[in-house]
Amino acid sequence: MRKRFRISELHLLLAPPAVWLTLFFVAPLLIVLVFSVSPQDVNGGVLRGFTLEHYRRIIDPLYLGIMLQSLAVAAITTIITLLLAYPVAYYMAFAAPRTKKILIFLVILPFWTNFLVRMYSFVAILGTDGVVNLVLLKLGVIHEPLQLLHNTFAVYVGFVYGNLPYMIMPIFAALDRMNTSLLEASMDLGAGPVRTFWKITLPYSYSGVAAGIVFVFIPTLGNFVVPEILGGADNVIIGNLINRQFLTSRNWPFGSALSTMLVFGLMVVITIYIRYFDPMGKKRLTTG
Amino acid sequence: MLELRNVTRKYGAVVAVNNVSLTVPKGEFFCLLGSSGCGKTTILRMIAGFEQRTSGQIILNGRDMADEPAYRRDVNTVFQNYALFPHMTVSDNVGYGLRIRKCTRPEIDRRVGEALAQVGLTGFGVRRPDQLSGGQQQRVALARALVNRPSLLLLDEPLSALDKKIAEQTRLELVELQRRVGITFIYVTHNQTEALALADRVAVMHNGVIEQCGTPSDIYEHPRSRFVADFIGSMNFFEGQVVSRTERSCRLRLWETWDVEVHKPVTIAAGERILYCLRPEQLKLSLLPPSDQANSISAILRSKVYEGETTRYILELANGRKISVSQNNYIARLWHDFYDVNEEYLLVWNCSSGEIIRA
Numbered sequence: 270m271r272k273r274f275r276i277s278e279l280h281l282l283l284a285p286p287a288v289w290l291t292l293f294f295v296a297p298l299l300i301v302l303v304f305s306v307s308p309q310d311v312n313g314g315v316l317r318g319f320t321l322e323h324y325r326r327i328i329d330p331l332y333l334g335i336m337l338q339s340l341a342v343a344a345i346t347t348i349i350t351l352l353l354a355y356p357v358a359y360y361m362a363f364a365a366p367r368t369k370k371i372l373i374f375l376v377i378l379p380f381w382t383n384f385l386v387r388m389y390s391f392v393a394i395l396g397t398d399g400v401v402n403l404v405l406l407k408l409g410v411i412h413e414p415l416q417l418l419h420n421t422f423a424v425y426v427g428f429v430y431g432n433l434p435y436m437i438m439p440i441f442a443a444l445d446r447m448n449t450s451l452l453e454a455s456m457d458l459g460a461g462p463v464r465t466f467w468k469i470t471l472p473y474s475y476s477g478v479a480a481g482i483v484f485v486f487i488p489t490l491g492n493f494v495v496p497e498i499l500g501g502a503d504n505v506i507i508g509n510l511i512n513r514q515f516l517t518s519r520n521w522p523f524g525s526a527l528s529t530m531l532v533f534g535l536m537v538v539i540t541i542y543i544r545y546f547d548p549m550g551k552k553r554l555t556t557g
Numbered sequence: 558m559l560e561l562r563n564v565t566r567k568y569g570a571v572v573a574v575n576n577v578s579l580t581v582p583k584g585e586f587f588c589l590l591g592s593s594g595c596g597k598t599t600i601l602r603m604i605a606g607f608e609q610r611t612s613g614q615i616i617l618n619g620r621d622m623a624d625e626p627a628y629r630r631d632v633n634t635v636f637q638n639y640a641l642f643p644h645m646t647v648s649d650n651v652g653y654g655l656r657i658r659k660c661t662r663p664e665i666d667r668r669v670g671e672a673l674a675q676v677g678l679t680g681f682g683v684r685r686p687d688q689l690s691g692g693q694q695q696r697v698a699l700a701r702a703l704v705n706r707p708s709l710l711l712l713d714e715p716l717s718a719l720d721k722k723i724a725e726q727t728r729l730e731l732v733e734l735q736r737r738v739g740i741t742f743i744y745v746t747h748n749q750t751e752a753l754a755l756a757d758r759v760a761v762m763h764n765g766v767i768e769q770c771g772t773p774s775d776i777y778e779h780p781r782s783r784f785v786a787d788f789i790g791s792m793n794f795f796e797g798q799v800v801s802r803t804e805r806s807c808r809l810r811l812w813e814t815w816d817v818e819v820h821k822p823v824t825i826a827a828g829e830r831i832l833y834c835l836r837p838e839q840l841k842l843s844l845l846p847p848s849d850q851a852n853s854i855s856a857i858l859r860s861k862v863y864e865g866e867t868t869r870y871i872l873e874l875a876n877g878r879k880i881s882v883s884q885n886n887y888i889a890r891l892w893h894d895f896y897d898v899n900e901e902y903l904l905v906w907n908c909s910s911g912e913i914i915r916a
Contacts, residue, residue, distance in 0.1 A: 453607050454640035456627040458654035458705065468653075472644045 304525035313519040323526035339506035343489040346428040350485050354436035362444035376434050388498045395423055423499035428489055436481035443477025479546040487535050558583050564613030566599050573599045575765035586735050586742045588756035596765040597745045601711050605634050633702035634711040639694045641686035647697050648682035654705040672704035692723045712744045749789050761785050786834045793880050795833040799825050812876050817852040820908040830916040837883035839910040842896055843903045853903040858896050
């Protein structure tokens with residue numbers, strides 16, 4: 270007979286990831302926390318001591334503005350990505366099995382190329398002598414190259430493009446689980462296709478939409494590569510700000526304070542997600 | 558009233574439903590019976606509007622429905638997997654159709670309450686489907702369909718996912734409910750017991766066509782084809798030909814060996830090949846030769862299978878054919894009838910028993 274494992278023995282399975290997370294996630298986080306309350310060493314690094322001066326500095330309207338802009342960029346990116354991803358996920362979920370496999374493959378295909386390389390490729394696409402401008406000029410649609418790069422538009426293009434798979438996949442997974450007889454039942458009860466979508470399909474996919482929002486919103490908020498490569502001078506979001514504190518301004522404590530704020534902010538978002546969207550299915554287990 | 562006229566459904570070269578015509582009067586409990594792939598579910602789905610017919614007419618209350626979308630048909634369906642909306646409470650599930658039809662809030666509440674009471678689920682309205690047992694979910698699906706008072710209710714194997722005891726109990730409730738609400742039911746099943754117990758009329762389907770349509774007793778007692786005779790219950794087939802016939806009876810020769818009298822009029826001419834069908838319960842084992850109103854063939858008892866209410870005896874004829882006889886155990890005990898394996902007995906049956914069909 271097969272041996273049944275006891276719960277305490279199963280806990281051992283958690284040991285390797287626990288060690289990994291402690292070493293490479295919790296420890297650096299604690300270091301950042303300590304840095305954020307330490308005085309600044311002008312040569313870079315930190316001095317011994319305790320100060321809240323860096324947190325006080327965050328309240329400066331300049332930095333608050335950047336934070337609000339970051340939230341806005343992440344939110345708008347998330348909304349655009351959602352609007353583009355949903356129809357794709359919907360089509361995939363109800364496609365024939367063969368088409369479905371091909372589409373899944375196409376959605377994850379971009380991951381075969383490095384993110385940075387893909388962002389630089391947009392420079393070639395959107396630049397003044399880029400593919401888009403060349404085509405439009407040749408077609409005579411425009412006579413002067415358009416400024417498509419180094420502005421807010423380019424930042425959104427980069428963010429939306431990079432995030433699409435992360436939004437498509439969870440929504441697809443949710444819709445793919447849905448039994449088509451639910452749609453038939455809705456039609457059978459008198460609801461047309463549009464009402465069936467709003468009352469049955471969309472609510473059914475909420476868990477996937479919520480997961481997609483989290484997967485897109487959070488990385489976008491902390492990202493600094495996309496505005497750096499595709500953005501202009503005023504496309505600074507919190508990721509760039511932190512990046513500059515560490516690499517350019519050599520102000521590690523202030524960078525740490527900003528990072529700490531970001532981490533706590535995101536923890537709030539994730540807590541809300543877990544509370545209201547029940548991704549672990551806890552409610553189902555306890556009330557069932 | 559529902560009428561199907563020459564309805565055909567093809568999937569490429571495959572003909573799922575082949576030129577089916579049938580009429581179901583208002584208030585009837587009609588059953589489509591057949592094994593999987595016979596086309597019964599396709600017919601149901603065409604009536605509901607989930608499938609398009611390739612040709613033919615589907616007429617409901619005098620109007621051809623074939624091109625109407627599912628959401629404009631006065632038809633509701635109870636799905637095999639119930640298809641309850643998982644993100645809604647039981648009440649919201651049942652009230653869905655009424656909300657779509659823009660009924661007022663008080664009317665929705667009243668009718669949902671009535672529908673839940675009808676299926677014995679009063680007080681379950683606030684629950685979610687995944688908090689209900691299979692039998693309860695089935696009732697919710699039923700209430701959700703009935704609450705709209707459709708002129709036609711379609712049921713796609715609604716009891717197949719339930720365990721046997723609950724299915725049997727629900728079966729009785731279903732018949733009672735149908736009588737009470739008076740809505741026409743079209744019920745698809747592969748389970749012949751269900752079909753015989755529930756339906757006013759049964760259509761037996763095979764390879765996309767209706768083999769026979771009639772009352773349960775008609776189907777069981779007077780099968781008109783070998784398929785129907787074999788599919789419903791168990792049946793012994795005696796091959797033979799008509800030797801002679803009169804107006805009210807005929808003489809058959811079975812396997813060129815045994816001559817038997819059958820007191821039934823036949824339209825089959827003398828000399829033609831026939832199948833003589835006898836149910837196991839129409840046959841009896843005996844040691845004594847029968848009266849002149851009965852036929853007999855001698856056979857050797859090869860095995861007995863105890864089935865509780867009855868015992869099934871398998872006998873072998875002189876030509877090696879196996880014949881199955883079913884006898885009531887209670888009556889056998891009253892009469893002190895015991896039969897031993899490998900002994901020779903007489904297979905006896907009444908001259909008026911059995912059906913003769915063309916081979």
